[in-house]
Amino acid sequence: MRQPPFVREQKGETMRTADFYYDLPEELIAQDPLLDRSSSRLMHLDKQTGEICHTDFKHIIDYLNPEDCLVINDTRVIPARLYGSKVGTDAGIEILLLKRRENNIWETLVKPGKKAKPGTKISFGDGLLIGEVLDIVEEGNRLIQFQYEGIFEEILDKLGEMPLPPYITHKLQDKERYQTVYAKNEGSAAAPTAGLHFTKELLKEIEEKGVKIAHVTLHVGLGTFRPVKVDDVESHHMHSEFYVVEEEQAKIINETKAKGGRVISVGTTSCRTLESATDENGILQAKSGWTDIFIYPGYQFKMIDALITNFHLPESTLLMLVSALAGKEKIMNAYEEAVKERYRFFSFGDAMIIE
Structure with missing residues (x-):
């Protein structure tokens, strides 16, 4: 669902991508998850005043009130990176599964793309899985149809690797550390990383x-x-x-709002889901579908009151989303403070609560 252009306070003002740039020393990009998920640091940002407090994630509970509702994204990351060889030439090919279509067809990202023309067959795991390139779609992605015996998810588990973001160069020792403790529904090519800080014990305390x-x-x-x-x-x-x-979940969230409680989104993915499925009257609809909602400063939030999130890449859509919630100036100031205080950034990094 495409969103209409947002109304700006100052007419004619153009928002530039460069406005969302900040300088990040490379050593602050977290390469490995912490041994204890909830021992990461936590920055509290007051979206009204811009005031900043520093604590650790175990204290997230201090910012939550009885009657609030915490909304988590229960998606599960699939080991979507596969290494195979072109049938006939044995040339190495790497693919990344992006979107599942019907009839065992996936939209994929293929490297090198020039070796994957329509009709090309690729073998993975000595023929345990065979993919045939059917077509080229937008931005050079390929549609690949897979043939296999058994259960696709089990084959993926055996052959696939976790698709870590490009800024993480270390190999992940334990696949489960790129999953939230509540990950359930398989289908993601990346983790909803704000949720990585929660342990089962902490969630129990919160409840x-x-x-x-x-x-x-x-x-x-x-x-x-x-x-x-x-x-x-x-x-x-x-x-x-x-x-x-x-x-059932929509009912819990709508009842929270009706009783005056706050809806607190764990991560930008939960936020985008809630904002996509909430109608103009502020009522969350039970539904499923595809969303390409783009939230940037000027957006009026319909459902969420607060957000728990990680620290995002310079000039990224996620940095624009958090700027829409707290204001660009307050966010850029908070990021400057995070760099100064040596917070860990991105997927395996530290967290922030904006309320």
């Missing part, structure tokens, strides 16, 4: 405090890491991602 925990599903695509290549922010087009909001 015991009287906070409701609701779940939605959004299968995160690699569009999450796609750089904004246009100078004018509004000209950027988001990739679409599939989401599901179940009836």
